[in-house]
Amino acid sequence: MPRGWFNVTMSTAEPAFADPLHVGRPNILDRDAFLAHVHGALDRVWLSNHGPLVQELERRLAALLGVRHCVTTSNGTMGLELAIRALGLSGEVIVPSFTFIATVHALHRQGITPVFADVDPATHCIDPAAVRRLVTPRTTGILAVHLWGRAAAVDELQSVADEHGLALLFDAAHAFGATVGERPVGTFGRAEVMSFHATKFFHTIEGGAVVTDDDDLAQTVRLMRNFGFTGEDAVAGEGTNGKLNEVCAAMGLANLARLDDILAVNRRNHDAYARELRGIPGISVLDPPVAGRTNHQYVVMLVGPEAGASRDAVLERLRAENVLARRYFWPGAHRMEPYRTLQPDVGSRLPMTERIAQQVVVLPTGTGVDEADIAVIARIIRDAAGAAA
Ligand code: T4K
Numbered sequence: 003m004p005r006g007w008f009n010v011t012m013s014t015a016e017p018a019f020a021d022p023l024h025v026g027r028p029n030i031l032d033r034d035a036f037l038a039h040v041h042g043a044l045d046r047v048w049l050s051n052h053g054p055l056v057q058e059l060e061r062r063l064a065a066l067l068g069v070r071h072c073v074t075t076s077n078g079t080m081g082l083e084l085a086i087r088a089l090g091l092s093g094e095v096i097v098p099s100f101t102f103i104a105t106v107h108a109l110h111r112q113g114i115t116p117v118f119a120d121v122d123p124a125t126h127c128i129d130p131a132a133v134r135r136l137v138t139p140r141t142t143g144i145l146a147v148h149l150w151g152r153a154a155a156v157d158e159l160q161s162v163a164d165e166h167g168l169a170l171l172f173d174a175a176h177a178f179g180a181t182v183g184e185r186p187v188g189t190f191g192r193a194e195v196m197s198f199h200a201t202k203f204f205h206t207i208e209g210g211a212v213v214t215d216d217d218d219l220a221q222t223v224r225l226m227r228n229f230g231f232t233g234e235d236a237v238a239g240e241g242t243n244g245k246l247n248e249v250c251a252a253m254g255l256a257n258l259a260r261l262d263d264i265l266a267v268n269r270r271n272h273d274a275y276a277r278e279l280r281g282i283p284g285i286s287v288l289d290p291p292v293a294g295r296t297n298h299q300y301v302v303m304l305v306g307p308e309a310g311a312s313r314d315a316v317l318e319r320l321r322a323e324n325v326l327a328r329r330y331f332w333p334g335a336h337r338m339e340p341y342r343t344l345q346p347d348v349g350s351r352l353p354m355t356e357r358i359a360q361q362v363v364v365l366p367t368g369t370g371v372d373e374a375d376i377a378v379i380a381r382i383i384r385d386a387a388g389a390a391a
Pocket of ligand 1: 027200326
């Protein structure tokens with residue numbers, strides 16, 4: 003019987019799960035390794051500012067991803083802001099609306115106009131044809147997102163960027179460990195930005211990184227993340243505090259050793275959801291990519307018009323049973339402030355974004371969820387969506 007499970011008769015007052023099942027529950031697999039690294043930092047009395055743990059993490063991540071430079075940052079949002087600034091983006095940058103709001107804020111906060119492009123309904127990633135249609139003389143770059151850990155259409159986007167002389171930057175916050183064929187995400191465009199937030203496949207509690215093969219770009223980001231310092235009393239230009247600290251790096255080093263275990267659990271859970279939810283009218287689970295790998299960090303269910311209940315009704319039912327699923331990334335960045343006010347009519351050119359944002363439910367996965375939990379969750383969904391058991 004699943005942990006915390008009482009029954010699946012939805013009419014009783016007790017929720018199906020005694021303890022909530024969260025989307026984005028952090029994986030903490032090796033507490034002892036983490037604490038050993040933290041003790042080392044305390045013994046050295048070196049807690050931040052390019053300490054040995056951060057340096058080791060950067061070396062190991064660069065080797066794992068096959069890139070020349072991994073410049074860690076205090077979080078993924080900081081990584082985006084630094085990369086955008088270091089690339090010299092300005093004017094207009096084309097970006098999906100169907101993403102976490104940080105992607106878009108990182109542009110707007112630097113005085114850049116985000117130009118929203120629609121997404122491909124098969125992958126939920128930005129549609130290169132839509133990008134091509136939106137290029138203007140003010141466009142300086144494309145900020146594409148590998149949504150849900152599925153790589154965006156990297157080759158087509160690179161072609162559009164090359165045709166128009168644009169910088170191509172990837173928000174790879176979801177995509178650590180993903181590949182296109184055998185080529186790792188992290189190696190595409192001018193640079194890619196990872197998030198190592200606690201909710202991610204690979205995490206450092208809070209953290210992120212700009213990864214690139216471009217020596218000059220990496221050096222600029224390194225300077226900018228440390229106030230622009232080139233020496234003890236020398237500052238080469240404007241900068242900020244974007245550094246990762248040693249405790250966060252300690253968590254990263256502990257987690258790096260267990261990535262295969264986390265991936266195996268995520269893959270097992272994705273397969274279990276796909277199996278258990280098969281055959282419910284209007285309900286589908288986004289498949290993993292055919293040509294490449296994903297980290298399966300997000301299990302994305304779509305509640306279509308053929309389902310016996312709306313997406314929000316299914317979500318409400320799940321939440322009543324303590325399954326704290328999420329409707330990421332509803333209602334789309336273009337419907338959030340300040341973009342809703344600044345660009346009120348943009349929704350009409352984003353039909354896929356509007357449709358998908360109304361259908362997606364992200365389901366709990368990770369090491370805190372097992373196949374028995376998923377069988378119960380699927381029965382709740384089947385019941386809520388009005389299908390016979
Ligand atoms: N680009 C994209 C495409 C992104 O998705 C993100 C972040 C970024 C850029 C920016 O990267 P960072 O600057 O964050 O490194 C969460 C995360 O905070 C955010 O990192 C993530 N994307 C986004 C998709 O999810 P919220 O607003 O949904 O967080 P919250 O507090 O609602 O927590 C999410 C779930 O995780 C809840 O079910 C609770 C659970 N949780 C969370 C934490 C922190 C836990 O169970 N334990 C925890 O310690 O943004």
